[in-house]
Amino acid sequence: MIDRDEALAMARGWAGEHGTAPDVGLHEFDQGYVAWPIGSTPGTAATAGAPGSSGPPRIVIDRQTGEMTQWPPLPVAVIAQRYATERAADRRFPPDVRHVLETAGWFPGRDVTPMIDRWRADWAAELDGLVMTPAARTALTEFGGLTFPQFGADGEADAGFPTFVHPVRGGLVTEEARVFIDEYDHQVFPLGGNSDGPSELVIDADQRVFMLHWAGYLFVAAGIDAALTALIRGGPFPPARPGG
Known part of the structure; x- marks a missing residue:
């Protein structure tokens, strides 16, 4: 079981490996966590809020397994819903x-x-x-x-x-x-x-x-x-x- 601190550390590691700002935002939902980079590249303003449908990719960290999957730059609520639906389908068939x-x-x-x-x-x-x-x-x-x-x-x-x-x-x-x-x-x-x-x-x-x-x-x-x-x-x- 991955807790919030572990998820945050994993997300920061992912952000650093992909050349983005080392700090991340984290959205918790039933199946895990959605993470996205916080900070800026030259000429962009930093933001700590949940991202919209633009910018760098997001990741989902599964609460049970710790598996990380990369997602397109969609709103975090949309990603969380789609992830839950996908996991439910995995259990169905x-x-x-x-x-x-x-x-x-x-x-x-x-x-x-x-x-x-x-x-x-x-x-x-x-x-x-x-x-x-x-x-x-x-x-x-x-x-x-x-x-x-x-x-x-x-x-x-x-x-x-x-x-x-x-x-x-x-x-x-x-x-x-x-x-x-x-x-x-x-x-x-x-x-x-x-x-x-x-x-x-x-x-x-x-x-x-x-x-x-x-x-x-x-x-x-x-x-x-x-x-x-x-x-x-x-x-x-x-x-x-x-x-x-």
Whole structure:
């Protein structure tokens, strides 16, 4: 655990190594400290206040590990927020899965609410009677419109079946979702699809994701993060159990 005095010493060392004034400003937040040089180069005035969106780069010192990362000259509150979001994403996904997600266009804090609302309105007739729960909306607004490859054990991207999250150009199929609801007496909402089958992907109010394959209904995972991890890695997907 890095305390404020240790962070200040580390920041001063960083400033000195990079040829800036040896004194620094320090902003403390939950995950660590944002530091920036204080002082002047010839022709500039010194300032002890938090910097704006200009000047030399900043660093973040992680409170837990002491790791230092360099950031562009953004306001310190913005850096602190972005750092917290990045660290939360690191805890959400394994490195291999996060790499696939980011390559597909996902980033921490992604929100495509207008696209999902437009899709829902455009396909209102097909979605009639299907309830978009908060769990479904949360998953769609963060991952909507993205397609993810599946990787095999050897890391090859063509080792399996890609997954897509609604909306997609190919339209919307809800036939199996409705059969699932009737058969299991369990409400689900369309999430996307998988090219194996092809299959529909649906999500329930408890964030459980199911793959509705022509050969049978499969349980993917509980929670959208775990479901995307399983889909990108290729399973396994056990059979869905009525009432389970």
